[in-house]
Amino acid sequence: MTKEERLLRAADRRDLTQGPIAKKIILFSLPIILGNLFQQLYNVVDSVVVGNFARDGTHCLAAVNASFAIMLVFNALYMGVSMGANIVISQYRGAKDTKMLEKAMTTTFLLSMLAGIFITVAGTLCARPLLLLLGTPADILEDATLYISIIFLGTCGNVLYNNMNGMVQGLGDAKWPMYALIVSSLTNIALDLLFVCVFHWDVAGVAIATILAHILSGCLMLWRQSTGVYGAKIDFRHLRMDGILTKQILRLGLPSALQSMCFAGGCLITQSFSFRFGTEFIAANSMLMKIDGFVLLPMMGFSTAVTTYVGQNVGAGDLDRTNKGVRATLLMTCGVTLVLSVILFFFCPAITLIFGANETSRHMAAEGIRFVCFFYFFYGVQNILAGTLRGAGAALGASLCVIGSTILKIPLTWAITARPLDKALDAALAAGQYVSREAAAAAGVGMEHYIGVFQAWGISMLMGMLIILPVFFFSRWREKGITEQAKTIRP
Numbered sequence: 001m002t003k004e005e006r007l008l009r010a011a012d013r014r015d016l017t018q019g020p021i022a023k024k025i026i027l028f029s030l031p032i033i034l035g036n037l038f039q040q041l042y043n044v045v046d047s048v049v050v051g052n053f054a055r056d057g058t059h060c061l062a063a064v065n066a067s068f069a070i071m072l073v074f075n076a077l078y079m080g081v082s083m084g085a086n087i088v089i090s091q092y093r094g095a096k097d098t099k100m101l102e103k104a105m106t107t108t109f110l111l112s113m114l115a116g117i118f119i120t121v122a123g124t125l126c127a128r129p130l131l132l133l134l135g136t137p138a139d140i141l142e143d144a145t146l147y148i149s150i151i152f153l154g155t156c157g158n159v160l161y162n163n164m165n166g167m168v169q170g171l172g173d174a175k176w177p178m179y180a181l182i183v184s185s186l187t188n189i190a191l192d193l194l195f196v197c198v199f200h201w202d203v204a205g206v207a208i209a210t211i212l213a214h215i216l217s218g219c220l221m222l223w224r225q226s227t228g229v230y231g232a233k234i235d236f237r238h239l240r241m242d243g244i245l246t247k248q249i250l251r252l253g254l255p256s257a258l259q260s261m262c263f264a265g266g267c268l269i270t271q272s273f274s275f276r277f278g279t280e281f282i283a284a285n286s287m288l289m290k291i292d293g294f295v296l297l298p299m300m301g302f303s304t305a306v307t308t309y310v311g312q313n314v315g316a317g318d319l320d321r322t323n324k325g326v327r328a329t330l331l332m333t334c335g336v337t338l339v340l341s342v343i344l345f346f347f348c349p350a351i352t353l354i355f356g357a358n359e360t361s362r363h364m365a366a367e368g369i370r371f372v373c374f375f376y377f378f379y380g381v382q383n384i385l386a387g388t389l390r391g392a393g394a395a396l397g398a399s400l401c402v403i404g405s406t407i408l409k410i411p412l413t414w415a416i417t418a419r420p421l422d423k424a425l426d427a428a429l430a431a432g433q434y435v436s437r438e439a440a441a442a443a444g445v446g447m448e449h450y451i452g453v454f455q456a457w458g459i460s461m462l463m464g465m466l467i468i469l470p471v472f473f474f475s476r477w478r479e480k481g482i483t484e485q486a487k488t489i490r491p
Contacts, residue, residue: 016172016309017094017316022328025305028174033301035165035178038185040293045185046206047290049192051283052356054202061357062279063140063203065286067148069267070130074123074152076260078115078159081108082166083307084253087390088245089170090308094315101171101232103242105225108167108249109234110241116159123152134272137279143203150204154211160218164225169308171230177221184217255399256390266406270413270453276421276441277450283357284364285453291351291369295344298336299380302329303387310391326388330381337380341373348373368454375458378465385465385472394477401471405464409456417452424449 016024050060085108092100128145136144161184165177188209195205225233274285306329313322344351348369352362382401389398424446425437434440441447 016312016325017318017321021321021325022332025302025309025325025329026332028172028308029298029301029305031174031178032169032304033297035174035181036297036301037294038178038181040290040297041185041189044290044293045189045192046210047286048354048356049196050202050206053193053197055200057356058283058358058361059140059279060143060203061286061355061361062137062282063143064147064206065282065289066131066134066136066140066144066271066275067127067151068286068289069134069264069271070127070148071123071151072264072267073261074119074155075158076257076264077119078112078162079260080253080255080257081111081115081249082163082253083256083390083395084249084251085111085163086166086170086304086307087252087311087393087395088248089167090172090311090391091315091393093171094312098232100245102235104245104249105167105232106235106239107241107245108163110239111246111249112159112163113156116156119159120152120155123155124149127152130268134268135275137275137282140279140282147203147207150207151211154214157211157215157218161214161221164218164221168221168225168230169304170311171232172308172312173230174305176224180217180220180224183220184213187216188213252390252393252395255395259399259402262403263406266409269410270456273413273418274450274453276418277447277453278441280358280361281364281447281450281453283355283361284368284450287352287355287357287361287365288368288372288454290355291344291348291365292372295337295340295373295376296379298340299333299376299383302333302380303383305329305387306384307387307391310388311393314392322392326384330384333380333384334377337376341376344373345370364450367451368457371451371454372458372461375461379461382461382464382468385468389468389472389475389477392477394475397471397475397477398468401468402464404467405460408463409460412459413453413456416455417449420449420452421446 016028046064047061050064051057054060085104088104089101089108092104127148128141131141131144131148161180165180168176191209191212192206195201195209199205201208226236227233271285274281306326309325309329310322313319313325349362349366351369352365355362355365357365382405386398386402389395425440428434428440428445429437434443434445
């Protein structure tokens with residue numbers, strides 16, 4: 001087989017506008033899911049290594065987790081560019097417009113680098129003030145500040161990978177992002193063990209290992225697209241941002257960025273509630289989020305796949321094939337999610353053992369998992385419908401639905417967590433049992449209300465699905481194709 005024939009066969013595999021629908025979606029989803037699995041290993045390995053091998057495992061685990069919501073806020077900026085690029089590139093790929101593809105890829109690269117520089121500077125300057133604002137416990141403040149500051153210094157590597165990932169997936173290639181993540185994740189694991197177990201750098205060690213691995217994955221993806229295997233590549237000889245494409249990418253990506261920022265903002269607020277339950281609960285919350293990340297892998301993989309699938313088929317003008325693909329993806333996602341939820345319910349106590357935290361933290365985490373696992377089904381449906389809307393170009397509608405559920409989550413968390421805790425502490429003070437609220441909290445008064453954090457988490461998944469259903473069924477998302485719009489503004 002000649003090189004040209006191999007390239008044609010590869011191009012056919014990346015074309016989601018032809019061939020058996022379910023098979024195409026599954027084959028496209030699997031590399032994404034495997035890639036996300038290795039990406040999830042970044043934070044999980046950090047947590048497992050510091051939890052088991054650092055000088056104070058529970059303390060370091062809490063410190064690493066304390067910065068999670070802050071990073072989400074800043075990461076939302078470049079993830080928005082990545083999502084916008086995925087939509088634009090997938091639709092031009094479906095329309096077979098190579099000239100616009102190259103312009104979109106070049107514009108995406110420049111936008112992502114600008115976002116990376118901004119996040120590096122702003123994140124490093126704001127890290128400690130934000131941790132203080134959230135009420136981070138004093139015993140983990142210094143380690144949490146050190147961890148997040150190092151992560152922000154390596155932002156450009158992560159930004160480069162994620163935006164190249166969105167670019168390549170939009171072209172129909174889900175395998176190379178997976179290969180890059182496998183290599184970088186294995187590198188991260190090796191460096192984590194070296195820096196923590198041998199050099200004893202603890203929190204700083206896992207942060208340095210993470211940013212080095214991010215840089216490696218970004219460079220691998222940049223090299224891959226430069227080979228020209230996709231029939232289009234970044235034009236480094238004429239690096240400039242196309243004005244119309246920049247507007248398209250930002251128009252489609254900013255709703256996703258806004259959604260992610262609102263989600264992260266909600267996490268910041270609810271995290272400030274959770275900080276009031278102490279270091280052991282912060283460690284427990286960290287365990288649940290890491291486990292949650294693995295459970296969400298299939299539904300996030302299918303969501304990304306349906307975004308590209310819908311983008312290519314809407315770009316090609318085939319709405320019947322679009323609808324069939326959405327239905328198939330919903331069925332697959334719901335089936336996988338139900339199986340994982342059952343497994344989690346019965347085996348969560350054993351799963352928490354891998355994190356090396358103390359028994360109290362593990363018990364809290366297991367209780368949370370057993371509640372949240374009943375709501376993953378609703379989150380799966382929400383993600384597939386949101387991915388469908390984004391792929392068609394109706395990114396704003398999808399984002400507003402997620403923002404709505406996030407906003408509702410904040411008062412819900414306060415009502416079933418913070419308010420009962422305050423009432424319990426006030427009652428203890430009024431009875432003269434303690435000299436201050438801090439003393440009452442240290443004695444464990446009202447700590448049983450920690451479960452409300454997890455309850456609000458689960459209920460918000462249900463609310464998210466209920467909000468997006470009418471948007472999906474009654475909005476005109478099938479008419480949002482950007483390639484047709486482009487014809488009206490370009491000669």
